[in-house]
Amino acid sequence: MTFTxxxxxxxxxxxxxxxxxxxxxxxxxxxxxxxxxxRGAAGHEATRRAMDAEVTAGIPGITAQVxxxxxxxxxxxGVGDRTTGAPRGKNDRYRVGSITxxxxxxxxxQLEAEGKLDLDDTVEDHLPGLVRGNGNDGSxxxxxxxxxxxxxxxxxxxxxEYVATYLRGEGYLKHRYDTLPPLKHVxxxxxxxxxxxxxxxxxxxxxxxxxxxxxxxxxxxxxxxxQVRDRIIKPLGLKETTNPGNSxxxxxxxxxxxxxxxxxxPDRIDDVTEMNGSQGWADGDIISTNGDLNRFxxxxxxxxxxxxxxxxxxxxxxxxxxxxxxxxxxxLTKTRTSCGITLWGHGGGMVGSTSLAVTTxxxxxxxxxxxxxxxxxxxxxxxxxxxxxxxxxxxx
Numbered sequence: 001m002t003f004t005x006x007x008x009x010x011x012x013x014x015x016x017x018x019x020x021x022x023x024x025x026x027x028x029x030x031x032x033x034x035x036x037x038x039r040g041a042a043g044h045e046a047t048r049r050a051m052d053a054e055v056t057a058g059i060p061g062i063t064a065q066v067x068x069x070x071x072x073x074x075x076x077x078g079v080g081d082r083t084t085g086a087p088r089g090k091n092d093r094y095r096v097g098s099i100t101x102x103x104x105x106x107x108x109x110q111l112e113a114e115g116k117l118d119l120d121d122t123v124e125d126h127l128p129g130l131v132r133g134n135g136n137d138g139s140x141x142x143x144x145x146x147x148x149x150x151x152x153x154x155x156x157x158x159x160x161e162y163v164a165t166y167l168r169g170e171g172y173l174k175h176r177y178d179t180l181p182p183l184k185h186v187x188x189x190x191x192x193x194x195x196x197x198x199x200x201x202x203x204x205x206x207x208x209x210x211x212x213x214x215x216x217x218x219x220x221x222x223x224x225x226x227q228v229r230d231r232i233i234k235p236l237g238l239k240e241t242t243n244p245g246n247s248x249x250x251x252x253x254x255x256x257x258x259x260x261x262x263x264x265x266p267d268r269i270d271d272v273t274e275m276n277g278s279q280g281w282a283d284g285d286i287i288s289t290n291g292d293l294n295r296f297x298x299x300x301x302x303x304x305x306x307x308x309x310x311x312x313x314x315x316x317x318x319x320x321x322x323x324x325x326x327x328x329x330x331x332l333t334k335t336r337t338s339c340g341i342t343l344w345g346h347g348g349g350m351v352g353s354t355s356l357a358v359t360t361x362x363x364x365x366x367x368x369x370x371x372x373x374x375x376x377x378x379x380x381x382x383x384x385x386x387x388x389x390x391x392x393x394x395x396x
Contacts, residue, residue, distance in 0.1 A: 044073050046390035050383045051077040051369075053394075057377050060258050060269075061088035064369035065290035066387060067298070074290070080255025080372060082269070093240055093254045093289050094370045096355050097348025100286040101209050105147050105331025106300060107227050108216055109310040117219040119144040119313065119330075126215045130186065135193040143215060145198050146208040147330040148318060154192035155205035156185045166279065167351060169262050176275045176351075179246050182282070185210045202321045202328065206283040209331075213282025224282050236299050241288040244277025250287055257352025258373045269373075272352040284350060290368035293357040297345055301363045315344070339389035349374060356384060 044066060051062045054077070061078030076088035111117050123131050123138035123146070131138030136153065145151040156162060165171045166180070189207035196203070213224045220227045225243040233241050242251065250257075250273060259272045277285050288296075299305055306314065317327035317334045326335045335343050335358070345358035357368040367387045386393040 043068075043070065043390070044075070044387065046386040046393035047367075047383060048075055048077075050386035050393060051075065053382065054371065054377045058375070059371050059373045059377060061255060061372050062369060062383070063088045063090060063092045063094075063255075063290060064367065064383065065090075065294060067294050067366040069364065072291075082256065082258065082271075086255075088255050088372065089253045091240070091253055091289055091291065092370065093251050093287050094355065094372070095244075095250065095257070095280070095284075095350040095353050096286050096288050096293065096357075096370075097280070097284045097350045097353065098206075099288070099293065099346045099348040099355060099357055100280070100282065100284045101331045102297075102300070102346050103228050103232055103286060103331075104209055104212050104216060104224070104282050105314060106305055107220070107224075107231050108143065108147065108212060109306050109314060109330065110231055111216065111219050113307050113310050117143060117215070119147075123211055123215070126218045127211065130214075131190065131211070133190050136190050141198045143212070144313075144330070146212045146215075148202070149204050149208055149328060150199050150202055150318065151205065151208050152194040152196040152198050152201070152203065153205050153207045153211075154189045154195060155203070156188040156207050156210070159188050159192070162188050172259075172261055172272070172351065173270070176272070176279075177248055179276055179278045181278065182210050182214060185281070185283075186214075202319055204321075204328075209283035210281060216282070228286075232296065232305065236295055236304075238288070238292040238296060241286060241292045241296075244280075244285055244287055246276055246278050248274045248276055255372050257350075259352045260375050261351075275351060280350060284348060290357075290370065293355075293368040294359070294366040297357055297359045297368075298363040298366060301344060301359055301361055337388045338385055338392055341388045343384070343388065354380070356381075358384060 051064060054062060059078060060082055061076065061080050063076045066073040074090040076090055078088055080086050080088040080092065112119055120142050123141045127138060131141065141151045166175050185207065216224050216227060225245065228243060256271055257273045258269050260266060260268065261270050262268050303311055314330040314332050317329040320326035320328045326333060332344055333346050337343065342361060343358040344361060348355045352374050353370060353372060354374055355370040359366040367384060369383055
């Protein structure tokens with residue numbers, strides 16, 4: 001698994017990250033730097049080339065922002081609307097997918113610091129009777145194991161019926177506006193037996209963060225959305241970051257989002273911009289921008305959101321199955337680039353969108369970007385590698 005392919009199923013990518021080769025799009029445009037990027041822009045030429053390469057390969061458009069010693073660099077490549085040919089916007093809002101998980105983990109760790117829960121509390125302690133059946137037992141799963149994806153719980157996004165109904169083909173087009181409450185996702189997951197004994201292995205499961213959101217609400221005595229807003233969004237001034245609730249739209253400025261929903265029609269691309277926000281919830285519903293995500297991760301890594309003890313717990317990582325360069329903490333991923341730089345952050349995907357936000361540990365060099373197409377380019381981490389390891393990036 002790469003750093004950016006989160007919130008997916010085993011086969012088709014429940015967030016639309018299909019395995020099919022990309023078809024060239026009729027609308028391509030080279031990356032355009034904004035005026036405020038003039039200083040230090042030459043240092044991002046490899047990043048620019050990597051963005052353009054993905055657009056040439058078939059991704060409709062990409063928007064990116066870098067914060068480093070030279071200031072802020074913004075660039076776009078390709079289009080935000082395949083019908084009109086309008087370019088991606090430098091300040092586009094988009095669905096961040098599993099980047100949401102870092103927000104949720106942060107709030108839970110704040111609650112722990114306030115004595116309202118303990119990471120070693122069980123799911124049963126906070127949600128009595130909910131996780132039972134088919135060998136699943138909430139009394140044996142801790143909050144820590146939810147946040148670290150070591151609970152063994154089945155990922156509801158890997159359920160074949162759920163995928164066919166809500167995430168692929170005609171099923172998605174028919175049900176994209178449906179409201180799906182969190183407990184529906186839990187029910188889907190619990191229809192399967194656990195993958196392993198809690199704490200014994202790692203398996204990325206979106207079910208973990210649905211339960212984490214429910215525990216967050218129980219311990220914090222307010223909705224998940226209200227706590228994220230009051231504990232993170234408002235204090236950091238993340239004015240472009242929202243929880244969509246049941247809304248189907250992405251606030252403007254924003255671009256269209258596209259997906260290859262039909263396996264039998266690999267060249268077909270559907271506009272999937274509108275969808276009910278409840279279909280993500282605490283495992284992936286947040287809408288944000290590159291700038292806000294960079295601000296969030298910078299504040300997090302610099303200790304502005306968590307006391308030292310909780311930040312240390314968040315950054316205590318274990319193996320990330322399938323990737324020799326990655327490890328996973330509590331809602332936070334650690335990765336090592338090809339040139340040896342350690343980065344912290346998270347990737348995310350939703351139907352029509354894949355994103356990444358990463359930072360060096362000191363918060364001095366950050367990158368956030370979004371693709372408005374959810375299929376694979378064959379090198380999903382190329383933009384990250386180009387930004388942090390420019391001398392290793394291909395010239396063409």
